[in-house]
Amino acid sequence: MADVKLRGLRKSFGAVDVIKGVDIDIADGEFVVFVGPSGCGKSTLLRMIAGLEDITGGTLEIDGVVVNDKQPKDRGIAMVFQSYAIFPHMTVRENVAFGLTINGLAKAEKDAKVAEAARILQMEHLLDRRPSQLSGGQRQRVAIGRAIVRDPKVFLFDEPLSNLDAALRMDMRMEIGKLHQSLDATMVYVTHDQVEAMTLADKIVVLRDGLVMQIGAPMELYHNPANLFVAGFLGAPSMNFITVDVQAIEGDLARVSHPALEPIAVAHKGRDIRAGGKAVLGVRPQYLAPVEGPAGMLHGTVALTERLGSETVVDVTLRDGSKIIAAIGEDRVYPTGAGIGLRFDPAQAHLFAVD
């Protein structure tokens, strides 16, 4: 078990800067998820921690020791790959024991460790099979088993569930959550799937173009996104953004208006928003509620209705032609083309400076 400190970490491939100075503190036993769109550098960052990529600048500390120039095996890490990376010609037992075998561990000790890992992952019955006889989820279990027997200071997961189908992904997600609880180990997990990030993480790091956008607990990021990118990235369907005119600043509140919106006051949180200028109002689709008749704060017409059973997702075209989405928590039909009014609590809305 150990903490991990990233200080001003940078990575360049030739003239291309991929990681542009990243500072992250990962506490002992914490489950940290790196999340971001494709190409944001999250996998590269993980591979730098693993030692599979050189570090161009900055320092990386694991358990209080700078490991910039240490070989992967000397960093006390274990990694689970998206493609599992299990050796096709070895049985499950041999795969799990691989690290122990090459380090010359005695057979009895090896067997005990493999048995323990198999018990934790409930795969005792698979030990004598070959990878070709396993399903995707079982293969990923083997990869995780190989990580467990190393008893690492830090577990690294590189999109471990991306190759699994949706149902299996949910199962394995819960497994990994349980694993974290039972092992109480420091884990760093990379994903582009925000559901995995929200459900698994103690702390989420949102990355974009090699820079940290925001670090915080999942709900903190969800309820208090620091910027437009984080606000738009987390949550499904993603947050609605409406460009509004700022009429006045009144203390902590900014009074904003829009052709389709009744003027409202929203907390500006000290962001760079000035009276007479523009700002972006963000409202999550789930916080929009329909109202009958001409009342409500947002006015538009229904463009499309998607009924999911527990939820109805309505595409609304606002009066000025811009589109927003409302996720309404009941099964209801909204005729296409009909006028609709939407209401929300200004306290649940966010106001961002225009990029």
Add this chain to the structure above:
Amino acid sequence: MATKLTQSNGAGWAFALPGFGLMVVFIILPFFFAFALSFTNQRLISPNPTAYVGAANYRQLLGVGTITLDPLRDDAGAVQRAADGSPAYPRLREFTRANPDYPQLDGMREWFSFGRGESRTFVLARDVVFMKAIVNTVIFVLVVAPLQGALALGLALLINQRLRGINLFRAIYFMPVVVSIVVVSLLWRFIYSADGGLLNNMLTGLSFGLFTPVDWLGTPSTALGSIIAMSIWQAVGFHMVIWLSGLQTISPTLYEAASIEGATKWQTFRYVTWPGLRNTAVLVLIVITMQAFALFAQIDVMTKGGPLDSTQTIVFQAVDRGYGKQDISGGSAISVILFCIVLTISLIQRYLTRERT
């Protein structure tokens, strides 16, 4: 059996016909011809009609026998000795030339002999040259297959790196493959030449004149080895490329996983690279074996089977019999024997390298 291949596929067969036809005319028909002719006394040009002779050609080629002889003794019972002190034995001719007591040895000649106590066992062959050809070919295969395979793998591992200018090395190692084997053989005849050959000059220079030049291709003890060395050098690049393609099918993630587990270079090769090359290894081994059995051009250009039959090979014998000596049936029989040998070896290799579940 009605499959898609045989049903309503006229156009497909029409397209395949030119290539298929050539294969029939030049590969399949000759094979059956060889098989049929090997049971006759057909000659290249002969006024006599062809006659069926059964397995006579095979008996002629493969006939072997042994005879154990006691040394000659004088009237007192003492062993007679030759001038150098070795025991003298009765002349083999007495047994192999129209001796009614030894009809099975008739027409045979000494291949080799070994002694036990005072008596000596002579192994006789009806066709000693062909026996030597078989032995030489087998030696060639046994040396070339593992050495060339291993060397090619070594080169493939070396050039499977991201280094500046690595393509230059790939090209250099591959170059001998592109050059015709006849040209290569001619060049190496100069290299191996007894007087002023490159190899002799180099060895003399490197040893400051201590090395006595050798007639590499003219000495029975070095001729086959010289041809083996040259043959390995010539085709190693081809197999290097096959190994390389095998290496590149191994997922890089496996290497990363191994490095995180702390595998050394050797362990990485042992546990990741080599198992991943299994299928490639089978292919390379079979291809080298086949090519080695077909050894002909080098012999034809460099030694013509000499000196003292020390570089006779099966294919060279087949060609030499069939066309040099105009004995088409004998050459055909040799081809069929080679076919059986190669088929047997392929079947054994296939069995040994089968997919185990």
